[in-house]
Amino acid sequence: MQVAVPRISTVLSQSSFFTMGLLLFLLPTVAAIFTIYCVIARIRRSAKAKSLGCQPAPLFRPWDVIGVQNFKIEINGLKTNRLSYAFLDRKKEMSAKMGRDCKTFRIYYPPGETWFYTFDPKNLQAVLATQFQDFQQPTYKVGALQALLGPGIFSANGLKWEHSRALLKPQFMREQIADLGLFETHVQDLISALPGVAKPGDWTPIFDLQPLLERFTMDIATEFLFGESVHSQKDDNTDTSALVSKNEMTQFVQAFFAAEKTTAKSIFYGDLFWLAHDRKFKGQCKVVHEFVDMYVHRRLRDDGSDKKPGVGKYVVLDAIVNDMKDPHELRSQLLNILLAGSDTISGTLGFLLASLAQHPRILKKLRDIILHDFGSFNQPKEITLSGLKNCSYLQWCLNETLRVYPTVPVNFREAVRDTTLPVGGGSDGTSKVFIPKGHFVAWELWTMHSDPELWGPDASLFIPERWEGRKFGFDYLPFNAGPRICIGQQFALAEIAYLTVRLLQKFDSVDGPDLPEGRLLCDWKMVDKVAGGVNIRLRSADSRSQ
Numbered sequence: 001m002q003v004a005v006p007r008i009s010t011v012l013s014q015s016s017f018f019t020m021g022l023l024l025f026l027l028p029t030v031a032a033i034f035t036i037y038c039v040i041a042r043i044r045r046s047a048k049a050k051s052l053g054c055q056p057a058p059l060f061r062p063w064d065v066i067g068v069q070n071f072k073i074e075i076n077g078l079k080t081n082r083l084s085y086a087f088l089d090r091k092k093e094m095s096a097k098m099g100r101d102c103k104t105f106r107i108y109y110p111p112g113e114t115w116f117y118t119f120d121p122k123n124l125q126a127v128l129a130t131q132f133q134d135f136q137q138p139t140y141k142v143g144a145l146q147a148l149l150g151p152g153i154f155s156a157n158g159l160k161w162e163h164s165r166a167l168l169k170p171q172f173m174r175e176q177i178a179d180l181g182l183f184e185t186h187v188q189d190l191i192s193a194l195p196g197v198a199k200p201g202d203w204t205p206i207f208d209l210q211p212l213l214e215r216f217t218m219d220i221a222t223e224f225l226f227g228e229s230v231h232s233q234k235d236d237n238t239d240t241s242a243l244v245s246k247n248e249m250t251q252f253v254q255a256f257f258a259a260e261k262t263t264a265k266s267i268f269y270g271d272l273f274w275l276a277h278d279r280k281f282k283g284q285c286k287v288v289h290e291f292v293d294m295y296v297h298r299r300l301r302d303d304g305s306d307k308k309p310g311v312g313k314y315v316v317l318d319a320i321v322n323d324m325k326d327p328h329e330l331r332s333q334l335l336n337i338l339l340a341g342s343d344t345i346s347g348t349l350g351f352l353l354a355s356l357a358q359h360p361r362i363l364k365k366l367r368d369i370i371l372h373d374f375g376s377f378n379q380p381k382e383i384t385l386s387g388l389k390n391c392s393y394l395q396w397c398l399n400e401t402l403r404v405y406p407t408v409p410v411n412f413r414e415a416v417r418d419t420t421l422p423v424g425g426g427s428d429g430t431s432k433v434f435i436p437k438g439h440f441v442a443w444e445l446w447t448m449h450s451d452p453e454l455w456g457p458d459a460s461l462f463i464p465e466r467w468e469g470r471k472f473g474f475d476y477l478p479f480n481a482g483p484r485i486c487i488g489q490q491f492a493l494a495e496i497a498y499l500t501v502r503l504l505q506k507f508d509s510v511d512g513p514d515l516p517e518g519r520l521l522c523d524w525k526m527v528d529k530v531a532g533g534v535n536i537r538l539r540s541a542d543s544r545s546q
């Protein structure tokens, strides 16, 4: 008996026909359902916005419907180190279009998202402080950060963040950061690492100070966090009691800097952040994790024996080990702080020294005050935390650096529920703006800190004297504000002020013939740095004033 077996090609062609038919039916159906869903969501949002008394914020280039051009502007800005100018130009374009100073507007981004940009202190006060519960760190940013850092204060929301914050905030109180002795060894290492440190009256060659500043801040941060510095400023490590070899330290520093760069890039990819986390990156994270784990495991092993918090120098790991024993959690907390607290300081120091090189009058005034308050390099008066804080002109120079060159220039938050911003809606910009759940509110400080309405007609110039009698408000946010304000602010300002004092005691002139005139361009990574490097030379003070 013969059984009729259909030929395989016939079966396949019948099934492809069926699949094709199914697709032809499903695709338009899904598209239609999605469109109906969007329309209903839009109607609901409009109704809710109206009931809350909101008006739409103006829209930047409405014709760029899926935001491709907007995205291109930013990529181009990144490539040319003019991203901050791109934000400033957008605000100018919107102000010209609206016929008023337009501090809040919407922008489309691919694949069709709407973001809200605001440069208005009233809105930032709401996002960061008064309506803090309505906003969180964007989920994808948290995901992008966690590969390197693990969940910790910087890279978490909700209870995890609250727990980390409660644990870490006490580590940055006045008593913990008052020991400026931590900085001095590393200042000496920095001065030794300068090229051709000259005799009194001689100049160093022109060199890029930025990489040296990065190693300086890394050495301090690791000592403060782990109890042992990686001494990245030195070619060899003379400390024979160190837990790890010089080679391991160097590998760690290189892996950390490289992984930090990839992490910054991955944040730019948005929800697709994981695409940037390639094999090389994972290898770097492994090196970093294993390195920190050595300190954590040693501390857990030695718990209760030789070292106690508060005895000898202050070490964050020693202090937090009392409240947590999980090695992964300890590692995450330490890495979160290391990331938040090393490059931010080196970037700011770079902008400060480059600005002093551009402004000899300010440099001379600052140096005279430093010599008066703190003595000379070889015969210094005691440098204390309160001495640094009370040196007004020094503080004004730091404030002005962070105003003109905020090292964390862009920030954003995701709305966790439907909410509003207090101003920016309607043609005159005075109405509330509706922010639907899941949407992003972003701000860029370079632009807000240059606003003539907030800072006067000379807002783009570096003038420390403008700080005389001026108080901090929501128009100045280099450290953010509200419950998630930077916990390392005082530590950072102390470290920057200390190094500035010691360098200006040692050198009486800072010259940057290769630096551009006017406002410096910024190289955007995780934090801003001077584009092209801090190319300066220093003149060693004569022996009487050293």
Ligand code: HEM
Pocket: 153, 154, 165, 336, 337, 340, 341, 342, 344, 345, 348, 407, 408, 411, 477, 478, 479, 480, 483, 484, 485, 486, 487, 488, 489, 491, 492
């Ligand atoms: C000039 C130096 C610094 C600047 C400009 C700076 C700026 C900032 C900014 C803008 C934020 C908010 C980030 C956000 O909300 O997304 C932040 C958060 C943070 N900073 Fe800093 N920072 C500096 C130095 C430091 C230092 C030295 C440390 C610690 C050693 C540190 C630790 C932190 C931590 C842990 C957070 C997260 C706080 C939280 O989310 O609760 N920062 N910093």
